[in-house]
Amino acid sequence: MKIGIVCYPTFGGSGVVATELGKALAKAGHKIHFITYSQPTRLDFFNENLYYHEVDIRSYPLFQYPPYELALASKLVDVVKYEKLDILHVHYAIPHASSAYMAKQILKTEGIDIPVVTTLHGTDITLVGKDASYAPVVTFSINASDGVTAVSEDLKKDTYEHFKITQDIEVIPNFIDLERFKKQKKEHFKMAICPNDEPLVVHTSNFRKVKRVDDVIRIFNNIRKEIPAKLLLVGDGPERNNIEALCRQFHICDDVRFLGKLEAVEEVLSVADLFIMPSEKESFGLAALEAMACEVPVISSNAGGLPELNINGETGYMSKPGDIEDMTKNALHILDKNNLPTFKKNALARAKLFNITEIMPLYENMYQKILDKK
Ligand code: GMT
Numbered sequence: 001m002k003i004g005i006v007c008y009p010t011f012g013g014s015g016v017v018a019t020e021l022g023k024a025l026a027k028a029g030h031k032i033h034f035i036t037y038s039q040p041t042r043l044d045f046f047n048e049n050l051y052y053h054e055v056d057i058r059s060y061p062l063f064q065y066p067p068y069e070l071a072l073a074s075k076l077v078d079v080v081k082y083e084k085l086d087i088l089h090v091h092y093a094i095p096h097a098s099s100a101y102m103a104k105q106i107l108k109t110e111g112i113d114i115p116v117v118t119t120l121h122g123t124d125i126t127l128v129g130k131d132a133s134y135a136p137v138v139t140f141s142i143n144a145s146d147g148v149t150a151v152s153e154d155l156k157k158d159t160y161e162h163f164k165i166t167q168d169i170e171v172i173p174n175f176i177d178l179e180r181f182k183k184q185k186k187e188h189f190k191m192a193i194c195p196n197d198e199p200l201v202v203h204t205s206n207f208r209k210v211k212r213v214d215d216v217i218r219i220f221n222n223i224r225k226e227i228p229a230k231l232l233l234v235g236d237g238p239e240r241n242n243i244e245a246l247c248r249q250f251h252i253c254d255d256v257r258f259l260g261k262l263e264a265v266e267e268v269l270s271v272a273d274l275f276i277m278p279s280e281k282e283s284f285g286l287a288a289l290e291a292m293a294c295e296v297p298v299i300s301s302n303a304g305g306l307p308e309l310n311i312n313g314e315t316g317y318m319s320k321p322g323d324i325e326d327m328t329k330n331a332l333h334i335l336d337k338n339n340l341p342t343f344k345k346n347a348l349a350r351a352k353l354f355n356i357t358e359i360m361p362l363y364e365n366m367y368q369k370i371l372d373k374k
Helices: 013-027 068-084 093-108 135-143 153-160 187-193 213-226 240-252 265-269 287-294 325-334 340-354 356-373
Strands: 002-006 030-038 050-054 087-091 117-121 149-150 167-173 200-204 230-234 258-261 275-276 298-301 316-319
Touching: 002 013, 002 068, 002 275, 013 030, 013 050, 013 087, 013 117, 013 356, 030 340, 050 068, 050 325, 087 093, 087 356, 093 117, 093 135, 093 258, 117 135, 117 325, 117 356, 135 230, 135 356, 153 167, 167 356, 200 213, 200 240, 200 287, 213 230, 213 240, 213 275, 230 265, 240 258, 258 316, 265 287, 275 287, 275 325, 287 298, 287 340, 298 325, 316 325
Parallel strands: 002 030, 002 087, 030 050, 087 117, 117 149, 149 167, 200 230, 200 275, 230 258, 275 298, 298 316
Antiparallel strands: none
């Protein structure tokens, strides 16, 4: 198949899922055309089946906001027509699903019927999509798609609850490349961070409010009161200054390191003992799956799709968002030397169920079903 993939190319779960899916499909022999406004972060190598088309976003003095949706729709028309694509797969409804709809209508006038698959990732539904400024367009473009997928049962339920959806939504969970995300020997790194072999706690996110990174600091501060430990924070975003201020307030700066938007997150996870994801909302929690694949147990909230990934008492623990005391108690239980090896083993066993080799064919089947109907 010749498949066009549209996504947000920068750091963020939906872009990562879209890029990894495209890479896996290319490996399976499909021709994959990425259509984005900049090179996807994880697409930094050559493969004969991978193509990249940059969306040109022109700015004119009249435009206070350059119309990205129109530039994307025009690019989609061009790529579908000249590369003879079979199907378009857009990740994150806003504005990709509506741009794809517009491109589809334009192409129809030229006798080309291009099916569109939309994958819902989370905030496009739970935060941004519900906003009255976007809701009618989101509802329309989901319903106008030829296929719709959601990354968890919870996100599917949420979508049906909050929008008038007439389409079937298929749940295809997020996945992990176990060849990349696996525990590696990085003992020198562990020694540098934890010179006295202290347990290492890790959090990865885009530091937005919804991630409750301040809870990570509060939990870590409580852990530190009981045992020596170190915390690594991967990522960056709007809450960074508040988080730094909280570390200073708790006098724990010597035990906390901000690593920024690190690409090789699997190297950090290879030496971690515990991953914390206390999010207010989380449709799936790809970062937690990446941790589990590297044998790291997870303390998470029970928001959204997290219960579909983190098994309470087995791969980690879940608490209500904001329940710092419960999360601290559970973190200390996991970090106990008598418990840690079992949690690590269980985390890896659970991650193996989300192996990309198992999940990618579900998308392939969906494309084929849609093409067969044409
Ligand atoms: O978590 C974010 O803020 C980024 C967001 C995105 O769209 O990139 O992540 C969402 O999609 C990921 C991939 O499907 C999921 O693993 C995340 O759980 C989801 N984030 C939220 O629902 C908050």
